[in-house]
Amino acid sequence: MELPLDVTIKEVGPRDGLQNESDQIPTENKIEWINQLSKTGLPYIEITSFVHPKWIPQLKDAVEVSKQIERNPDVTYAALVPNMKGLERAIEADVDEVSIFMSASETHNKKNINKSIDETYPVLQEVVEAARKEGKSVRGYVSTVFGCPYEGAVDENQVISVCQNLFDMGIDELSLGDTIGVANPLQVDAFLKKLERYFMKDHIALHFHDTRGMALANTVAALQLGYHIFDGSAGGLGGCPYAKGATGNVSTDDLNYMLQEMNIKTGIDQSELLKATSYIQDYVENQLPSKQMNIFKKQ
Amino acid sequence: MELPLDVTIKEVGPRDGLQNESDQIPTENKIEWINQLSKTGLPYIEITSFVHPKWIPQLKDAVEVSKQIERNPDVTYAALVPNMKGLERAIEADVDEVSIFMSASETHNKKNINKSIDETYPVLQEVVEAARKEGKSVRGYVSTVFGCPYEGAVDENQVISVCQNLFDMGIDELSLGDTIGVANPLQVDAFLKKLERYFMKDHIALHFHDTRGMALANTVAALQLGYHIFDGSAGGLGGCPYAKGATGNVSTDDLNYMLQEMNIKTGIDQSELLKATSYIQDYVENQLPSKQMNIFKKQ
Structure with a gap:
């Protein structure tokens, strides 16, 4: 089995994980958590979202969080922005990278963004151009890919067309989301083999959800093709909205454990990661679904 | 990605799952559950264990369960036996197949069976010979393989030596157990490639545990090499004794879902399987860890 020697894990818990939490988590605890994550060896943390607080009240403190965290120069701090207003706040807060997002399916895009796919492009194009003018790198998220x-x-082909349009705007990296956790390894293998005819693997990240337990299997399918950038959420934070209590984002700690057991370098200290993840457990409603956290807590 | 067209799933929940339950489950409910499982298309069910009730009080009703279930002629009904005394009861109860077990590591074997590996062989040899004389097929379990x-x-090499000794006794199939769920896909790939130099894949089953979330990833690694027999426990019943509440056996429903999504035939009706699994949920202490059950319950 041929696998990459190094993998980059990008932590999305403080944004993608926390945004599903119903109880407001105090700003100071978010900051402390991000500071702890910054010391684990994680190279990249998506710390918040500059969407309107009306849509995600949990992340209304985006500017405070961004300004008050201790920046580790080895970490890229990113934040989600939906439009120019969000970008202005993100620039004010001086994040390193901005993320834009859309869906590969019309209905999901419409329900999530309230625009058709074609109506979404010009909005994102404007954000990407302005972000680049400010010297920010840009990451794109495509959801419902699988x-x-x-x-x-x-x-x-619809997915590939969306990807192509986003790369044409000038984004640096694309994260492909299995939003509802339905991808299977055979599908991942077939789709990524097709995708590599169009895009460089260095610019493609995989964002798997573990809703049906297949996230690590899908990760291995992608690794076998040489894909080497993966998103994770500490502790698996961020449940699936379609089934309360069910798993959403693959857990960074489960992912990091498996990769390191397969002799793949990630640069992340598993023990420090578990300690940092324990910190946020006290402030969220449900038990974190991560297997590693479950084992860690019994020790 | 090359995968087998057909896979055999062997259900071990009524034995391997229930044996970890602390509250005694009424015999009639076990029987009803096995009867329901028998109608799902599962080709094989390990229904109980004929170990001394002192060791596993939960399965003290092994004879009653075996005699009172409705036998589906398309299902092989198996039971675990540790020694000649257990075999006598299993024959009295007329199971179709008997399973014997030992560990690949000295310490685990000693703690589990109270004998060294070399002392275990003659005990098992006697059981295998007597079982075959009665016309029973025999399955071997080797634990702590990974x-x-x-x-x-x-x-x-120690694992391969144990496997060889068991096959030399005349067993029909060997189930290789990742007892504590530490196997990773790279390890599974490397070990199974080595194993195929010694044994036919038609006689090897993989028994993965999902303690660290890698069971399905390991399954795909084995499938890619052409291995096509896998054990599962309905709903993931049977927690890991080392971490209360943690996952042990891979869930049959998660396994069956993934295989069928990859166009692999198992012959098991997923919807009937989930209904049968829901039945036992009411009689066990913890929420079943299966992802599919979690989604099924929300519907």
Whole structure:
């Protein structure tokens, strides 16, 4: 089995994980958590989102969080922005990188962004251009890449077209999301083999969800093709909204454990990561679904 | 990605799952559960264990369960036996197949069976010979194949030697257990490639535990090499004794879902399997860890 020697794990817990939490977590605890994560060897942390607080009240303190964390120069601090207003706040808060997002399926995009796919492009184009003018790198997220909760299967050519349009705008990296956790290893293998005809693997990240327990299996399918950038959420924070209590984001600690056991370098200290993850457990409603956290807590 | 067209899933929940339950489950409910499982398309169910009730009080009703279930002629009903006394009861109860067991690591074998590995062989040899004389097929379980809770790594040649000795006794199939869920896909790939030099894949089953979330990833690693027999426990029943609440056996429903999504035939009706699994949920202490059950319950 041929696998990459090094993998980059990008931590999305403080944004993608926390945004699903119903109880407001105090700003100071978010800051402390991000500071702890910054010391684990994680090279990249998505710390918040500059969407309007009306949509995600949990992240209304985006500017405070961004300004008050202790920046580790070895870490890239990113934040999600939906539009120019969000970008202005992100620039004010001086994040290193901005993330834009859209869906590969029309219905999910419409429900999530309230625009058709074609209507979404000009909004994102404006953000990407302005962000680059400010010297920020830009990451794109495409959701429902492997399946849509409304439409079911998503046409692969439609996904590739969305990816191509985002790269054409000048983004640096694309994160492909299995939003509802329906991807299977055979599908991942077939789709990523197709994708490599169009895009460089150095610019593609995989964002798997563990809703059906296949996130690590899908990760290995991608690794076998040489893909080497993966998103994770500490402790698996961020449940799936379609099934309360079910798993959403793959857990960074489970991912890091498996990679290191397979002799793949990630640069992340597993023990420090588990300690940092324990910190946030006290402030969230449900038990974190991560297997490693479960074992860690019993020790 | 090349995968087998057909996979055999062997259900071990009524034995391997229930044996970890502390509250005694009424015999009639076990029987009803096995009867329901028998109608799902599962080709094989390990229904109980004929170990002395002193060791596993939960399964003290082994004879009653075996005699009172409705036998589906398309299902092989198996039971675990540790010695000649257990075999006598299993024959009295007329199971179709008997399973014997031992560990690949000295310490685990000693703690589990109270004998060294070399002292274990003659006991098992006697059971296998007597079982075959009665026309029963025999399955062997080897535990701690991919790691031992006491010794850590287990020498691959030691595992192969144990397997060889069991096949030499005349067993029909060997189930290789990742007892503490430490196997990773790279290790599975390397070990199974070595193993295929010695044994036919048609006689080797993989028994993965999901303690660290890698069971499905390990399954795919084995499938890619053409291995096609896997054990599962309905709902993931049977927690890991080393971490209360943590996952042990891979869930049959998660396994069956992934295989069918990859166009692999198992013959098991997923919806019937989930219904049967829901039945036992009411009689066990903890929420079943299966992802599919979690989604099923929300529907």
